[in-house]
Amino acid sequence: MSLISVDKTITIAMSVKDRHASAKWYQRMLGFALLYHADEAGWSEMQTNTPGVAIGFGEHTKPVPGNCVPVFGIADLDTARQKLEQAEVKFDGDTDIVEGMVKTATFYDPDGNALMLAEDLTG
Template sequence: MPLVSLKNTITLAISVRDRHASAEWFSDKLGFELSHHIDEAGWSEMRTNVDGVTLGLGEQAEPSPGNCVPVFEVADITTARSALEDAGVAFDGATETIEGMVSTATFYDPDMNALMLAQDLTGSS
């Protein structure tokens, strides 16, 4: 039995220099639809053509080529994080919260690949 109960969604988060330009590129080239830009958080989301899979665009001045962080949605990030920490999973710092939007926590698999938990705080999921 898994330690954490995941929802039926995953966001593949990548770092980009310009979220707006990248959103246009993904729309034009792959047919993804913009869900929203959250400018104050430096974040944009796009609906892919795969049910339950979203592409997240995180703006960074110098993104690392080839980066991709799978973001798994959970109902309660505190409970999920505690269960993983109790099982010896390493996390990168504290859980970060943007009030009324989202809480996130980055953790690592045994090969130090970054993964993330996210709890939607908008009340829409």
């Protein structure tokens, strides 16, 4: 038995320089919806396309990228990557493939936070 019982939501917190700019980027590039900006708290949240999973942005003058790497499932990684690259999104090297298992590609938001796309290859 666990000490506490958590619910079925996850918020992935990241440091960014400009929460409003980050929210616009995530909305445009990944289709996430703004939940709210709490300007007095220096915090913003976006609903991802996965029920129960949100991303929170904490505003910092010097954000430290790389504090987490959220992985988002995607049906067609190659097409998604092509679209992001056309929008000048930077990727970290080539797409990695583990045959019969998964295809992954790491990319970066404007503040240098690493994100990853993963396509399930298990069939």
